[in-house]
Amino acid sequence: MEVFERVFWAFGPCIDGFKHCMPVICIDGTHLYGKYKGTLLVATSVDANFQVFPLAFAVVEGENTSSWSWFLGCIRVHVTQRDGLCVISDRHPGIIAAMNDPNVGFTEPRAYHSFCVRHIASNLKTHVRSNDMRDMFKAAAYQRQKRKLQVDMCFIGEACTKAMEYIVQVPFTMWSLFHDAGRIYGICTTNFSETFNSVLKGARFLPIMSLVELTFHKVNRYFTLRRESSEAMSAQGLAYPPPKVTVILEKNTAKARYHKVDAYNRRLHIYQVITERGERLGSKGGHKHTVNFQLRTCACNKPKIFHLPCSHVLAVCVTYSLSERPWVDPVLQSEAYMNTYAPQFWRIPCETTWTQ
Known part of the structure; x- marks a missing residue:
């Protein structure tokens, strides 16, 4: 049988x-x-x-x-x-x-x-019986800069040794956005x-x-x-396909209006961008980020992680009339979206129409 x-x-x-x-x-x-x-x-x-x-x-x-x-x-x-x-x-x-x-x-x-960060966070909550540790871990997992990740990990270690022991059993590369090297496009x-x-x-x-x-x-x-x-x-x-990519770019463009751009090497396209407080609620300002157009890098690490231009890159683009298009990953552009759904399904034939 x-x-x-x-x-x-x-x-x-x-x-x-x-x-x-x-x-x-x-x-x-x-x-x-x-x-x-x-x-x-x-x-x-x-x-x-x-x-x-x-x-x-x-x-x-x-x-x-x-x-x-x-x-x-x-x-x-x-x-x-x-x-x-x-x-x-x-x-x-x-x-x-x-x-x-x-x-x-x-x-x-x-x-x-x-x-999956959500699964690890849920398991951590069960392990230490603390919602705070779960939330602190998720905050650390989504950090894009090394300094901020280290600060969050120190907070967790000081607050709960048991939670830290549980977290360090899992390699950083398997849950930390900073350590991801852009492989998951920000999807955690x-x-x-x-x-x-x-x-x-x-x-x-x-x-x-x-x-x-x-x-x-x-x-x-x-x-x-x-x-x-x-x-x-x-x-x-x-x-770019709306609404997601378009919304991200529009949001970063709005932030870019409050940035100041200084050129350090126009031939190599290296710039320094200083964020300003502007009118944005809760904005601190005063941070400095180096943007390298040749290497497609920014000190904030967002272009590497999300494969989209950050506000610092867009500030340079606006200041020097440069295109942001090379900073947008090809799989995030409208052509890719069209090609994704272009393949055609065909109806399933009725049994009476099948050929032997």
């Missing part, structure tokens, strides 16, 4: 569209209910508008080293051969083991592993995959074939709506 064990599926348009998404994959698992037990594994990415991008699915017997290794291996074989990917997950032992297995295809430098949680899991919440009671078909129809609709949005964007001639 044949017994169902596992099934993996990924749709062609998702495979093609992922080539234009951020090199980030969020993975998560959720239990199936009803007559058919098991676990639904979901892999998602993030598009140019910082929205969830459905990538691959699987139904397995449960979350363990074998199932996660198989799922990630299927993604590597059937979905993407991109190098430099960053996989964001919780700290499930099965995921950690799979990511460290060279045979699966996600070991460094082909891929990197990052832990698995919220994207969990969001798509919630979309499929009602499907967890369905038979396997019905579950697969439901994901097909939902992902097709998802593509159709965003394809129409990208076409409207193209008609307007927008360089």
Whole structure:
């Protein structure tokens, strides 16, 4: 007697569209209910508008080293051969083991592993029974400058030795935005995959074939709506997809009005930007940041982490009539958004129309 064990599926348009998404994959698992037990594994990415991008699915017997290794291996074989990917997950032992297995295809430098900050913070709260420690850890995790991270870590160490002992067991590179080197584009949680899991919440009671078909129809609709949005964007001639990227750039441009720019080497495009208090509520001002246009760096570290120009870079652009476009990662531009959702789904043929 044949017994169902596992099934993996990924749709062609998702495979093609992922080539234009951020090199980030969020993975998560959720239990199936009803007559058919098991676990639904979901892999998602993030598009140019910082929205969830459905990538691959699987139904397995449960979350363990074998199932996660198989799922990630299927993604590597059937979905993407991109190098430099960053996989964001919780700290499930099965995921950690799979990511460290060279045979699966996600070991460094082909891929990197990052832990969901929200999961670590939640586990820390349970470990030390303190909401304050949870919040202090999250604040430290999101720091973009070394000095500020060190200050936050000192506060945690002074407030709770037990919390510090728990935190330092996890490498900084796997949860600290400052240590990330720009691999996760500022995305520090698995919220994207969990969001798509919630979309499929009602499907967890369905038979396997019905579950697969439901994901097909939902992902097709998802593509159709965003394809129409990208076409409207193209008609307007927008360089960046609204609202997320556009809002970030507009916000940074507004801040740039209060910055003072001094050129230190026009030939090498090295500038110093001094922030001023201006009219912004809570603004301190007086900070100095070095902007290097050749190396695409700013002392604030934001362009490296978020792949978008910070207010200091935009202040230089305005002062010297330079374009901010080279500072915007290609995967965050409108062309990438259009290419992501350009692939077409085709309807599933009725059984009576199938050819032998």
